[in-house]
Amino acid sequence: xxxxxxxxxxxxxxxxxxxxxxxxxxxxxxxxxxxxxxxxxxxxxxxxxxxxxxxxxxxxxxxxxxxxxxxxxxxxxxxxxxxxxxxx
Numbered sequence: 001x002x003x004x005x006x007x008x009x010x011x012x013x014x015x016x017x018x019x020x021x022x023x024x025x026x027x028x029x030x031x032x033x034x035x036x037x038x039x040x041x042x043x044x045x046x047x048x049x050x051x052x053x054x055x056x057x058x059x060x061x062x063x064x065x066x067x068x069x070x071x072x073x074x075x076x077x078x079x080x081x082x083x084x085x086x087x088x
Contacts, residue, residue: 002067011071012041012059024072025056036061039072 004027012021026040038058065073 007039007067007072010067012039013071013073014076015065015073016076021057021059021074028058039064 004024007027008024011023013019014021022041022043024039025042027036028038028040029035030037038060041057041059043055043057059074060077063074063077065075067073
């Protein structure tokens, strides 16, 4: 079993190009089924948490290739969506 705290320190990396997307800020969970639906990933948009706009991407759980000791590798399945786009 892995905790949210352990997931949050891992870098999210795209398998296809090695691009770092950010780190997990939250999970979207279907409580009725007890299943994780999405990883919510905070992107680097702010400087020291003050300037700029921070956006959150959602990565479907099915896109995870593997969860390693330092990174979570994900496959590209279309463009990652903004968190606000799935909660409309």
